[in-house]
Every structure is written in C-alpha cells, then in structure tokens.
Amino acid sequence: MRATLLHAVRDIRVEDVPDPRILHPGDAVVRVIAACVCGSDLWPYRGVSPVEEPHRIGHEFVGTVEETGTDVWSVRPGDFVIAPFSISDNVCAHCRNGVQTSCVNHAWWGSSDAAGPIDGGQGQAVRVPHADGTLVPVREAFEPSLVPGLLTLSDVMSTGHHAAFSGGVTEGSTVVVVGDGAVGLCAVIAARRLGAIRIIMMSRHPDRQKLALDFGATDLVTERGEEGAARVTELLGGIGADVTLECVGTKESMEQAVDCTRPGGRVGYVGATAGGSQMPIRKLFIRNVSVAGGVAPARRYIPELLPDVLSGEITPGRVFDLELPLEEAAEAYRAMDERRAVKVLLHP
Amino acid sequence: MRATLLHAVRDIRVEDVPDPRILHPGDAVVRVIAACVCGSDLWPYRGVSPVEEPHRIGHEFVGTVEETGTDVWSVRPGDFVIAPFSISDNVCAHCRNGVQTSCVNHAWWGSSDAAGPIDGGQGQAVRVPHADGTLVPVREAFEPSLVPGLLTLSDVMSTGHHAAFSGGVTEGSTVVVVGDGAVGLCAVIAARRLGAIRIIMMSRHPDRQKLALDFGATDLVTERGEEGAARVTELLGGIGADVTLECVGTKESMEQAVDCTRPGGRVGYVGATAGGSQMPIRKLFIRNVSVAGGVAPARRYIPELLPDVLSGEITPGRVFDLELPLEEAAEAYRAMDERRAVKVLLHP
Numbered sequence: 182m183r184a185t186l187l188h189a190v191r192d193i194r195v196e197d198v199p200d201p202r203i204l205h206p207g208d209a210v211v212r213v214i215a216a217c218v219c220g221s222d223l224w225p226y227r228g229v230s231p232v233e234e235p236h237r238i239g240h241e242f243v244g245t246v247e248e249t250g251t252d253v254w255s256v257r258p259g260d261f262v263i264a265p266f267s268i269s270d271n272v273c274a275h276c277r278n279g280v281q282t283s284c285v286n287h288a289w290w291g292s293s294d295a296a297g298p299i300d301g302g303q304g305q306a307v308r309v310p311h312a313d314g315t316l317v318p319v320r321e322a323f324e325p326s327l328v329p330g331l332l333t334l335s336d337v338m339s340t341g342h343h344a345a346f347s348g349g350v351t352e353g354s355t356v357v358v359v360g361d362g363a364v365g366l367c368a369v370i371a372a373r374r375l376g377a378i379r380i381i382m383m384s385r386h387p388d389r390q391k392l393a394l395d396f397g398a399t400d401l402v403t404e405r406g407e408e409g410a411a412r413v414t415e416l417l418g419g420i421g422a423d424v425t426l427e428c429v430g431t432k433e434s435m436e437q438a439v440d441c442t443r444p445g446g447r448v449g450y451v452g453a454t455a456g457g458s459q460m461p462i463r464k465l466f467i468r469n470v471s472v473a474g475g476v477a478p479a480r481r482y483i484p485e486l487l488p489d490v491l492s493g494e495i496t497p498g499r500v501f502d503l504e505l506p507l508e509e510a511a512e513a514y515r516a517m518d519e520r521r522a523v524k525v526l527l528h529p
Numbered sequence: 530m531r532a533t534l535l536h537a538v539r540d541i542r543v544e545d546v547p548d549p550r551i552l553h554p555g556d557a558v559v560r561v562i563a564a565c566v567c568g569s570d571l572w573p574y575r576g577v578s579p580v581e582e583p584h585r586i587g588h589e590f591v592g593t594v595e596e597t598g599t600d601v602w603s604v605r606p607g608d609f610v611i612a613p614f615s616i617s618d619n620v621c622a623h624c625r626n627g628v629q630t631s632c633v634n635h636a637w638w639g640s641s642d643a644a645g646p647i648d649g650g651q652g653q654a655v656r657v658p659h660a661d662g663t664l665v666p667v668r669e670a671f672e673p674s675l676v677p678g679l680l681t682l683s684d685v686m687s688t689g690h691h692a693a694f695s696g697g698v699t700e701g702s703t704v705v706v707v708g709d710g711a712v713g714l715c716a717v718i719a720a721r722r723l724g725a726i727r728i729i730m731m732s733r734h735p736d737r738q739k740l741a742l743d744f745g746a747t748d749l750v751t752e753r754g755e756e757g758a759a760r761v762t763e764l765l766g767g768i769g770a771d772v773t774l775e776c777v778g779t780k781e782s783m784e785q786a787v788d789c790t791r792p793g794g795r796v797g798y799v800g801a802t803a804g805g806s807q808m809p810i811r812k813l814f815i816r817n818v819s820v821a822g823g824v825a826p827a828r829r830y831i832p833e834l835l836p837d838v839l840s841g842e843i844t845p846g847r848v849f850d851l852e853l854p855l856e857e858a859a860e861a862y863r864a865m866d867e868r869r870a871v872k873v874l875l876h877p
Binding site: 275282466467478 | 626795807
C-alpha cells in the first residue's frame with residue numbers, strides 16, 4: 182500500500198510500504214477513507230522536534246474496518262470508524278478516569294507495540310491495536326459530505342472541546358480564544374456548544390475571522406500580547422474573561438491567555454508545548470488563575486460530539502480548506518507550513 | 530501603642546507607634562486580642578524578599594472593634610471580629626466572583642491607602658479600611674480557648690481550605706499534602722472536611738506527623754521528591770492522587786506535587802512563590818494535570834469555616850505550639866525561623 186513518510190526536515194514522501202495485517206487478536210485493520218495533516222505534524226516537518234530517521238506520519242483518520250482479530254467484539258468488517266489521535270484500551274484506571282491519553286496501553290500512530298509496527302494515519306490502511314478501546318464506530322447512515330466533520334473528531338474538534346471543557350466553559354461564560362488555527366476554530370464551536378455567551382476570537386486573518394464568526398464568535402480582536410489582552414479586558418467591562426482557551430502552545434500565547442483571564446478565571450490549554458510554552462506562575466498565583474488541559478483524550482469525547490456532527494448541529498469539517506490526493510501529501514504539508522491552508526484533508 | 534517592626538534582615542523590634550484612628554468614614558479601629566507570625570513573614574525576615582526600610586509587619590489578627598467611621602454599618606464597637614490577611618471591599622466584581630484578593634480596593638496590612646498608613650497585624654491596634662468589606666464579626670458567644678482557632682481563619686485555615694477547594698477535593702477523593710507547616714496541616718483538616726477518603730501527609734517531623742494524623746491524615750510518607758512520589762503512587766494502587774495540595778511554594782515542592790498526582794488529577798497550590806516555584810509544564814501537559822489556587826481569598830471562606838470552628842468540629846487552633854507576649858515578637862520569629870515552633874501566637 183501507499184503511505185506517507187517524513188524522511189527529514191521538509192522532506193515528505195509517499196511510498197510503497199507493507200500492507201498492514203492482524204498481528205494480535207485485539208487488532209483491526211482499517212482502510213482509510215480520509216486522513217489529514219495536523220499542526221503538530223509541522224513540528225518534525227520544520228525540525229522543531231528532531232527527525233532522526235524516516236518514519237511514518239499522521240494520526241488523524243476515518244475509514245472502514247477491513248479485518249478484525251479474534252478478540253475484537255465492538256467493531257466488525259464494513260463498519261465506518263473514527264480513530265482518535267492515539268491508541269488506548271479504554272478499560273484501564275486512567276481510561277475510566279477519562280484520560281485515555283495516559284492509558285497503560287497507550288501508543289501513538291506511526292510507532293510500534295509489542296506485536297509490531299503501527300501504521301501512521303496518512304496512508305491507505307492502518308493496523309489498529311486495541312481496536313475495541315480505540316475505535317469509535319458510526320452506525321448511523323450519513324452523507325459523504327459529513328466525512329470531513331467526522332474526521333475532525335480524530336483530533337482538532339475533540340482538542341478544541343478539551344480546551345473548553347477543561348477550562349470549565351459553561352452556560353453564560355465569557356470566553357477568549359487564543360489561536361485561530363483549526364483547534365482554535367474548533368474551540369469556538371466547543372465554547373458555543375457549552376453555552377458561552379461571549380466568545381472573543383483573537384485573530385488577524387480575514388478568512389479565519391470569518392469562519393470564527395460563522396462558528397459562534399461574537400467579537401474579534403486583532404491585537405496581540407499585552408495590547409490584545411487590554412482590548413479583551415476593555416470588551417469585557419474591565420474584568421477579563423471567565424475562561425481563555427489557549428490553542429497555540431508558545432510562551433507568548435500562554436502569557437497572552439493568562440493576561441486575558443479575569444482573577445479567579447481559568448485557562449483551558451491544549452496548545453502543545455513543543456514550542457516552549459511556559460506558565461507565568463507569579464501572575465497565576467496572585468490572580469488565582471487556574472490552568473487545566475493538556476493532550477486531549479479524544480477517545481473520551483468522540484461519543485459525546487458525534488451526534489452533533491451527524492445532525493449538523495456543529496460543522497467543524499469547515500476547517501478543511503484544501504483537499505488533496507494522498508499522493509500529494511508533500512504539497513499538503515507545504516500549504517500548511519506556508520499558511521496557505523488552515524487544514525488539509527488527504528484522500529488515499 | 531506598641532507594634533512590631535521589621536528593621537532589617539533578622540531584626541524584629543517592638544516599638545512605640547502612633548495610636549490608630551479613623552481616617553476615612555469606612556474605617557474601623559480594632560483592638561487586637563491575638564495576632565501571629567506567618568511563614569510568609571519569614572521571607573523578608575530572612576532577606577528572601579528585600580527589606581529596604583523599617584516597616585510594620587503582621588497580617589493575621591482577631592480583636593474587638595473599638596471605634597467605627599460614619600459609613601460603617603456591619604460591625605459596631607464591642608464586636609469580636611476576624612480580619613482576613615488582606616483588605617477588600619467585598620462588593621466589587623472580583624469580590625463577587627469570590628476573589629477578594631483581587632479586589633479593586635485591595636490593600637495589605639502594614640501598607641497604606643489614600644487616607645494614610647494601615648497598621649500591621651502584630652500590634653496592639655489596627656486601623657481597618659473598608660471595615661464592612663474586610664471584617665467578619667463573630668456574634669455567637671465562645672470560650673476564650675477558641676481564640677487560636679478563630680485566629681487561623683485570618684490565614685492558614687482559610688489558605689489550607691483554598692488549596693483543597695481549588696484542587697477540587699470532594700467526597701471520596703484521594704489526597705496528598707505536600708508541606709507540613711501550619712498551612713499544610715490546615716489543608717489536611719480542609720481535605721477531610723470536604724470528604725477525602727485518603728489523605729497522605731508527606732512529612733518527616735514526628736510532632737507534625739502526629740498533628741496531621743489527629744487532623745485526619747490516613748497515611749504518612751517520609752520520603753521526598755521522586756522517591757516520595759513513587760511511595761505515594763504505590764500507596765494509591767499505582768494510580769496517583771486525585772488531588773495534591775501544594776503548601777510549600779518551591780520548584781521542588783511543585784514538581785513533587787505534580788509527580789504525586791494521577792493523570793487528569795489536580796494540584797491545588799497555595800505555597801507562595803517567593804521561593805521560586807515553577808510549573809513543570811511538559812509533565813502537566815502530557816498527563817493532563819491541572820493547577821489551581823493562588824493567594825487565598827480568606828474573606829470568602831471565613832463565613833463558611835467559622836461555624837465549624839465554633840462548634841469544635843475542626844480544631845485548627847492546634848497549629849499554634851507556642852504563645853508569647855507581643856513584646857517577645859523577636860523570639861517568636863526566631864522560634865519559627867529555627868523551626869522550634871510550627872506557628873507562634875502573640876498576645877498584645
């Protein structure tokens with residue numbers, strides 16, 4: 182089959198690789214219908230995290246179950262399934278606590294487990310370990326046009342929801358979103374879905390501003406840093422936001438998020454920290470701003486968000502503004518790296 | 530009157546100072562019945578925070594209202610009152626949000642406001658600005674033996690409660706307490722009061738261990754750092770604590786607290802950060818451990834905790850293991866600095 186490999190910094194290739202097969206009774210093999218490129222895929226692509234040797238890449242996909250191991254009971258061949266961005270058994274203590282990303286059997290797509298290699302998501306098919314714990318089947322019939330929305334549940338929509346949920350967004354909350362990438366845009370959807378009455382998106386890109394407004398943002402702030410925080414505070418009656426959703430992951434974005442938050446408020450953060458995020462602890466302490474979030478347990482949230490995607494109540498699939506054949510994965514990375522696209526969907 | 534001044538590092542003196550008087554219609558003058566020395570008073574005493582000139586010190590006191598300004602309606606001369614460790618109007622947006630430490634009219638004891646100097650707590654009397662917002666009267670009759678317990682509501686008991694409340698301790702929580710000072714010991718009381726079923730105190734001092742057990746700790750761990758966290762995790766079935774209460778405020782204690790906490794758990798932190806606390810953000814992110822707390826809004830909690838002190842349901846006054854006349858304030862500081870006492874009560 183064909184799959185995407187990152188060979189070195191800015192060197193993405195689609196190559197022939199061995200077809201996946203069942204290596205363990207708990208495995209399934211899934212034929213990929215749609216995959217995509219994540220903002221976090223750009224770290225190794227840009228060399229922010231080191232690339233030591235060519236490796237399989239991609240951690241977001243939806244597809245059809247092709248084959249299952251003898252232990253698998255929750256999905257069967259022919260099922261349409263959503264794969265969260267990491268693997269979990271969904272039965273251990275951490276999974277039961279709703280933190281599937283800390284599962285005792287946790288693994289990443291594109292890595293390997295005791296049974297052998299685990300395929301990356303940007304390919305034609307994937308061996309799925311712990312298929313019963315990992316995959317979420319969609320048993321309802323749906324239009325093909327919903328595939329992009331279902332694909333966002335793999336990562337960006339679930340991650341945006343994690344920011345809002347961890348930040349404690351509830352009926353009547355005032356919310357600020359820092360970061361207008363796919364996750365930040367999905368965080369707008371999530372905040373609105375949880376009942377926020379005011380959602381301020383910090384963005385200076387007209388296309389992303391428009392999408393944010395469509396998703397439920399009530400205000401736009403184009404300023405950044407202290408100036409941006411001052412503008413937010415002014416919009417919120419001098420008080421600051423109940424909750425700020427930090428969807429970037431740099432020192433500057435975290436500082437900005439804390440500055441936007443009212444005393445006693447919360448920062449829900451999901452911006453992965455490869456870029457060197459830091460917490461301004463003196464400010465947090467003196468203002469009683471709490472910080473909650475981390476790597477999103479997408480597996481936990483997919484069953485909750487799925488009905489709203491199927492019903493069209495939320496339309497996170499709109500974050501995809503470019504679709505390409507898998508063979509053009511290198512162009513997909515370039516488009517995201519150069520900010521020509523918010524998020525790129527790949528058709529295997 | 531007589532009051533305590535910090536002249537320079539390790540130079541505490543009790544001196545004659547002007548009697549306080551009403552300078553603003555919202556003021557009250559309170560005759561101090563009992564005051565005490567705080568762990569945070571030791572920072573300037575030890576030179577951790579700079580001492581530029583002699584200044585009044587002390588921020589915990591209870592006493593009797595002697596005189597009130599014409600605007601004051603909530604307390605009257607003769608009332609026994611508890612003063613939280615900072616001044617607030619209790620009506621602004623931040624106060625209504627329960628964050629009185631961020632009050633728009635916030636001030637510290639021993640500083641000054643537009644009307645003039647504000648006395649420190651370690652003295653015979655205090656001018657109290659925003660008396661209606663700041664002071665909590667105790668209208669019930671009580672035995673003099675309850676005074677130390679009432680005094681802890683000024684700071685340490687309210688701060689311990691803030692750690693437990695911010696950390697989300699609830700019925701059935703497993704809790705670890707890092708720090709066996711007065712705040713950590715009060716955090717044990719608070720955790721038990723909120724329904725924790727397991728309270729592990731990390732302490733290597735036999736007298737503090739005993740008090741922790743009396744207050745409701747179920748286990749003691751004497752190891753520190755990674756070794757201590759490993760022992761805690763072992764005691765908690767390999768999972769880690771639902772909530773860890775960080776009551777020290779150093780880089781090491783915060784790291785230890787995070788290491789003790791299960792994925793998806795929370796650190797409630799109140800250890801003031803003068804010692805250079807830092808948040809290990811990579812660990813927080815990957816394990817979804819959230820961090821909540823800060824400088825405790827004692828004013829918020831006093832009305833809730835007061836009935837339990839009056840009824841004897843909780844006995845935080847036991848953290849005082851030395852009582853001295855105000856004139857011996859210098860010895861009180863030495864005793865705490867040299868760890869001969871957990872907390873010292875001063876009789877003016």
